[in-house]
Amino acid sequence: MKKLVVIFVSVGLLILLGSLFGVQQMSEELGISQPVPLLIEKEQQQEEKATQVKQSELEVKSQKIEETGRFNFFSEMGSDLAKGFNYVSRAMLGQVMTFVHQVLNGEQEANS
Numbered sequence: 216m217k218k219l220v221v222i223f224v225s226v227g228l229l230i231l232l233g234s235l236f237g238v239q240q241m242s243e244e245l246g247i248s249q250p251v252p253l254l255i256e257k258e259q260q261q262e263e264k265a266t267q268v269k270q271s272e273l274e275v276k277s278q279k280i281e282e283t284g285r286f287n288f289f290s291e292m293g294s295d296l297a298k299g300f301n302y303v304s305r306a307m308l309g310q311v312m313t314f315v316h317q318v319l320n321g322e323q324e325a326n327s
Contacts, residue, residue: 251305
């Protein structure tokens, strides 16, 4: 019985991850979203300057949206929810990748 539950959970997880991967691939193919590479801690300092430029572009776009007006509550709620999930998942993946990078390279943190 336990083996059957493990098999069903693993198949369900595989189907879930496969569908998420398919949605991501179709979004990239249609140009809806572009992938952002994961950063490790050392590269984050270099990329902060680039994100400041992107933020100014986003401010211009947000002003344009405010001028045209976006009144769909659910669309706005969905975009905010997606941004939140994107931020949380990228933060978690960044931490995991930094840990793996440090373990594989045998690096120690400067604090320890």
